Amino acid sequence: MLCSKLLRFLLLSCFFFSSAITAFGISPGSTLFASDTSHAWPSPSNAFSLRFLPSQTPTTSPPSFIAAVVFSGGTPVIWSAGNSVSVDSRGSLQFLSSGVLRLVNGSGVTFWDSGTSNLGVSSASLNDDGNLILSNRTGVVWSSFDHPTDTIVPSQNFTTRMVLRSGAYSFRVTRLGNLTLGWNDSVPYWDRGLNSSVNVNLTSPVLGLQSIGILILSDPKLVTPLDIAYSSDYAEANGTLRILKLDSDGNLRMYSSSRGSGISTVRWAAVEDQCEVFGYCGNYGVCSYKDLKPICECPSENFEMIDPNDSRKGCRRKVRLEDCPGSASMLQLDHALVLTYPPVFMVNPEVFFVGISACRGNCLAAGSCVASTSLSDGTGLCYIRTSSFISTYHNPALPSTSYVKVCGPVAPNPPPSLEEAGKGKNWGIHAWIVVVVVLGTLLALIIFEGGLLLWCCKRDSRFRGFSTQYALLEYASGAPVQFSHKELQRATKGFKEKLGDGGFGAVYRGTLANRTVVAVKQLEGIEQGEKQFRMEVATISSTHHLNLVRLIGFCSEGKHRLLVYEFMKNGSLDKFLFVNEHQSEKLLNWEYRFRIALCTARGITYLHEECRNCIVHCDIKPENILLDENYNAKVSDFGLAKLTSATASDQRHQSLTSVRGTRGYLAPEWLANLPATCKSDVYSFGMVLLEIVSGRRNFEVSEGTKRTKFSMWAYEELLKGNIKGVLDRRLANHHEVDLEEVKRAIMVSFWCIQEQPLQRPTMSKVVQMLEGITEIEMPPSPKSVTEGYVIANSVVAGEAPFFSSSSTSQII
Incomplete structure (x- = not known):
């Protein structure tokens, strides 16, 4: 009996003690010391704790510490006193009897306090959601949630x-x-x-x-x-x-x-793109990439690092402009731009429509100008910089040239190869000699062959109409060749041999005068004028990749708009995926299919992330994936969406507002009349990838799929682990099928067709997952496989649904 009473007393004591801890938490007069990082003020469940941690800033001597609320395990930090203000090892965090939470250094100097004196604060506590609160008799008077740090x-x-x-x-x-x-x-x-x-x-x-x-x-x-x-x-x-x-x-x-x-x-x-963060490399620092990581450098040897141990602190001129012994000069930085975002960060913004030389000269002549950028994107814009802070981005794909004012003589940075080799100026002289000799030899060969070609063309009437175009075709480094409509009529024998009908027009087989076989596409629904059409053609023709169909030339003559492409011997992928039992000779084995999927993903990745301007394809489907004689896949019809519909670009997240594509491959945001981005192409690729695996259309309904659409049925089979059930039944018994690759492809496809665009991976991530470089987690159910589904979840009363658009900031 006595034992039971004693036990009851102990339990009640524990209850009241725990209640006091929960209700009152940290008592006035409590102190945490920086020297004791093991001591902490925990939340009731120990999910969070308030403690001192070593400062994450570069190592200091003596070491410094911050007072922070951290998650279990010490990471991450969710709040810190004074936003990571550090104290020495004799510092402390004190909860004073006056109700103030105060951070002091070892010398006794206050670095931060909660500003809660005279508010009657009687207790402090750390909740299980990570909120540090100070309370009086009436309630909470201060909380860390109301005063966030980072x-x-x-x-x-x-x-x-x-x-x-x-x-x-x-x-x-x-x-x-x-x-x-x-x-x-x-x-x-x-x-x-x-x-x-x-x-x-x-x-x-x-x-x-x-x-x-x-x-x-x-x-x-x-x-x-x-x-x-x-x-x-x-x-x-x-x-x-x-x-x-x-x-x-x-x-x-x-x-x-x-x-x-x-x-x-x-x-x-x-x-x-981390280099698009303004000031990432400090004043006058130039941000670029090395091994996919952002690095910071100085514009030239006219500058020096402010802190050699921290390149992000920026650069400074070795000789100030006001101390120039002579006149100032302009340092040229190719493929570079000085970042500018609306509102333009300049004291006196000036914009001109001038050439490159004038853009350079105007800045040199203006006393207030410190840098200028000339855009080579066809606009002819020149931006004069008068700001004292310059943030520069360098990328070989940038169509711009920037100039920075320095005290002469200009001393450009040596090429990386020369720096690494350490050969100095002698190697530079030898390199120039080699370059001159090689260029001279090539020029002589071009002149000789060009003369020989012209002589042949003059003697043969069949070539007279084509001489100019083929000189360009062979010698202009991929520049688009302009054909007349009559020439393409002759090449296609009056547009008789039709290869197929696409979403943008019919395609015909043709043979040029130099016996090159081509595919000629007659475009329909062109809205652009002559100048805009030529600009878009120039963009498409300059987009070169192993897995993209190459544009050879074009015709823009009155109402006739045609594009001339390289000819792909084996035609489109759909002719090999959706074949009947009597066409077994066209059945692709798994090795070919997986290679086609990977090549297609690489081609789309280039369009989205690697070429100068992001290109959203808008119509990824098997009919637009062409195969050469070795069954290597190339994506066709890229860039045509801009030729046939109104567009709105937003840097690397270009979005299209007009739905033009193929049902069955359209992302749900298009069906909800919302803008399409790169992630819309990812959705379409996911649908195609599932068809490559299964050999049947995603929206096919049969008894084998329980009268549901194949894509929905396939996800259920994936959850069951029935990989062979999703695989093309004609390949299921082939011993050479790599089931690990099949499973990887199926999982990637379902990640790609997620309902929300932000849940879908980028195409570069898709490539990594297909290659097995990145581990793939089980994808959630892709609810959007039901076409016609409208993105709900975010609807304003009486308004259209919301769709997260990309950054609206601009880079100039």
């Missing part, structure tokens, strides 16, 4: 009056609902807002991060929250913490961290 966590509301900061970078939500990243509170270099179809004035937008990995925007004017972004592991692993963090490099990223792991993994990033 991170947002689930259950935290981020309003328009809040800001995330990391160094010179900041993140805000505007009253219009736009998400913006800015540098130095003056240059907004990334902006994501509502789609133009969402015509509603928000009153008090709030950004939130759901625990399953969805970034949402809420407002009283919205019936349901708008989905802004998704983590790549969306809705997976219930014990995972997801955070939105503004990193010190100026990029906004979503991270996932499993409890106790101490590891955070990037799942989404706002700015895909």
Whole structure:
């Protein structure tokens, strides 16, 4: 009896003690010391803790520490006192009896405090959602969620009056609902807002991060929250913490961290090209890439690093402009641009329509100008820079030339090969001699062969009409050849041998006078004028890749608009996938199919991510995947969507507002009359990939698929592990089929056809997954396989559904 009473007393004591800990948490007078990083103030379930951590800044001597709220395992940091203000080893975090939470250095100097004196604060506590709160008798008077530093966590509301900061970078939500990243509170270099179809004035937008990995925007004017972004592991692993963090490099990223792991993994990033972050390499620093990683360098040897140990701190002139012993000069930087985002970051912005030499000369003559950029994209625009801060991006694909004013003489950086070789100027002289000799020899050969060709053409009447064009074709490094309509009539024998009908017009076989076999496409529905048509043709013809069908030439004569392509001997992929039992000679084995899928993915990747201007294909389907004599796949008809519909470009996320494609391959956002982006092509590729595996149309319905569409049935079979059931039954018994490759292809296809565009991988990621470089997780159910599905989930009352568009910032 006595034992039972004693036990009851102990249990009640434990209950009241735990209640006191939960209710009152940290008592006034408590202190955390920087020297004791093992001591912490935990949340009730130990999911989070407030403790000191070694500073993440470059190693200092003596070491420094920050007071931070961290997730289980010490990573990630979700809040820090003073936004990562560091103290020495004698520093401390004190909860004073006056109700103030204060961070002090070892010398006793206060580095940060909560500003809660005279508010009657009697307790502090750390909740299990990571919120550090200070309370008085009436309730909470201060919380870390209301004073974020550089991170947002689930259950935290981020309003328009809040800001995330990391160094010179900041993140805000505007009253219009736009998400913006800015540098130095003056240059907004990334902006994501509502789609133009969402015509509603928000009153008090709030950004939130759901625990399953969805970034949402809420407002009283919205019936349901708008989905802004998704983590790549969306809705997976219930014990995972997801955070939105503004990193010190100026990029906004979503991270996932499993409890106790101490590891955070990037799942989404706002700015895909890190070099497009303004000021990433500091003042006058030039951002470029090496081994896929951004690096920072100085423009030339006229500059030096401000800190040789940290290239991101920028560069400075070795000789200031005002100290020039002579006149200033202009340093030329090819394929480079000085980043500019609206509103233009210049004291006195000046824009001219002038040539390259005038763009250089005007800046040199203007005392206030420090740099200029001339665009070589056909606009003829020149931008004069008078700002004291210059952020430069270099990329071999950029169609621009920039000039930076320096004290002469100009001293360009030596080529990397020369720097590595360490040969110095002597090697440079020898290299120039070799270049001159080689160029001279090539020029002599070209003149000789050109003369011989002209002589032959003059003697043979059959070649007279083609001499100019074929000189271009053979010697102009891929420049598009202009044909007359009569010449193409003759080449195609009056357009008699039709190869097929595409979404953009009929295609005919033709033979040019030099016996080159070509495919001639008669375009229909052309809206552009002569000048615009020629510009688009020039863009298409300059897009060269092993897995893209090459454009040889064009015809623009009155109402006649034709394109001349290289001829693909084996025709389109559909003729080999969807064959009947009596056409077994056309059946492709698995090795060919997998290679075709991989080649197609590489071709689309080039269009999206590697060529000068992103090209959204808009009509990926087996009919537009052509095979050469060795069954190597090449994507055709790329760039034609811009020739036949109105477009709106947005840097590397060009979107098309007019639906033109093939039913069965259209992404759900197109069917909802929303803009199509690169992710729309990813959806179409996913549909094609599943057809390559199965050998039948995705929307085929049969008894074998339980009277449901094949794509829906195939996902159920994937969940069951029935890979052979999804594979083309004509290949199922072939021993050479690699079932691991088949499974990989099926899983990739279902990732590609996810309902939400942000859940779909990029095409470069698709290539990596197909190659087995990247591990593939089980894809969630692709609800959008039902064509006609409208993206719901984000609908404004009385308005069209929301679709997350890409950044609206511009790079000049």
